[in-house]
Amino acid sequence: MTGQLLFFAFLAAVTIVCGIAMILADNPVRSALYLVLVLFSVALLFLTLHAVFIAAVQIIVYAGAIMVLFIFVIMLLNLGTPERIVDRLKPQQALGPVLGVVFVILLAFIISSLPTGKQPPLSNTLTGPFEIGMSLFTANWIFPFEIVSILLLVAAVGAVMLAKKRI
Amino acid sequence: MPIPLDYYLILSAALFTIGVVGVLIKRNPIVIFMCVELMLNAVNLTFVAFSRYHNDIGGQMMVIFVMAVAAAEVAVGLGILVSIFRNRASINVDEIDLMKG
Known part of the structure; x- marks a missing residue:
């Protein structure tokens, strides 16, 4: 439908413009x-792909937890109004965007030349917590799930070790 | 007529490139971390798009693991930043060259 396409175009424009504004902003809080x-x-793009659970987790984990961590560290280190950082890497700053444009054109070329195999017809079912849970807690994915829990524990202990003044 | 898969792939390629350029041109390590998050998000978008267009839930499982690894990475990375700031009172990445050969 054309309505779907319009919504996608709007979301894509917002994403790209905000991403570019993020790397152009001088103030880390604005970034x-x-x-x-x-x-x-x-997250809204995930919703257009019928991934309801992933969209919710994206908002809760990324826009909630991880961003709070970022803002908190900016506040803690008082980086909100940085003095102008002298950059010794001027050629890199000029060359970076140019090579970025080249890179994205290259990627688009590769994507458009991908062979389009026979795709199954799209189903209209939403992937909610039930489907995710049924897949995550059965034979295929339960072992990585446990490994990730150990990784998170190690990361939490490691972060405390690093940031603590005296153990 | 649904949105073609290519549109999602090209959008996430563009997002990934913005992240790469940000890592190259920014000098503030917190903003560099944000750009790394942007790249991880671009990859997540690719995973979910393939998961939908191939009717395979494995892509969404991978997204959950990527999110968990991203959370761990941010926690450790920001811990390192706090500890560097405590020792040197500056976190310009140009000045952190202790391991420069």
């Missing part, structure tokens, strides 16, 4: 707020 906008529009 963080633009990143929140990007994360929200990516």
Whole structure:
């Protein structure tokens, strides 16, 4: 439908514009707020792909927890109004965007030349918590799930070790 | 007529490139971390798009694991930043060159 396409175009425009604004902003707090906008529009893109649970987790984990962590560290280190950082890497700053454009054109070329195999017809079922849980807690994915829980424990202990003044 | 898969792939390629350029041109490590998050999000978008267009829920499982790894990475990375800031009172990445050969 054309309505779907319009919505997708709107979301894509918001995502790209906010992403570019994020890397152009001088103030890290502004970068963080633009990143929140990007994360929200990516969550809406997940909704257009019928991934309801992933969209909810995206908002809760990324736009909620991870962004709070970022804002908190900016506040803690008092980086909200940084003095102008002298950059010794001027050629890199000029060359980066140019090579970025080249890179995205290359990727688009590769994507458009991908062979389009026979795709199954799209189903209209939403992937909610039930489907995710049935898949996550059965034979295929339960082992990675346990490994990730160990990884999170190690990361939490490691972060405390790193940031603590005296153990 | 649904949205073609290519549109999602090109959008996430563009997002990924914005993240790469951000990592290259920014000098503030917190913003560099944000750009890494942007790249991870672009990859997540690709995973979910393929998951939908191939009727395979495995892509969404991978997204959940990527999110968990991203959370761990941010926690450790920001811990390192706090500890660097405590020792040097500056976190310009140009000045952190202790391991420069």
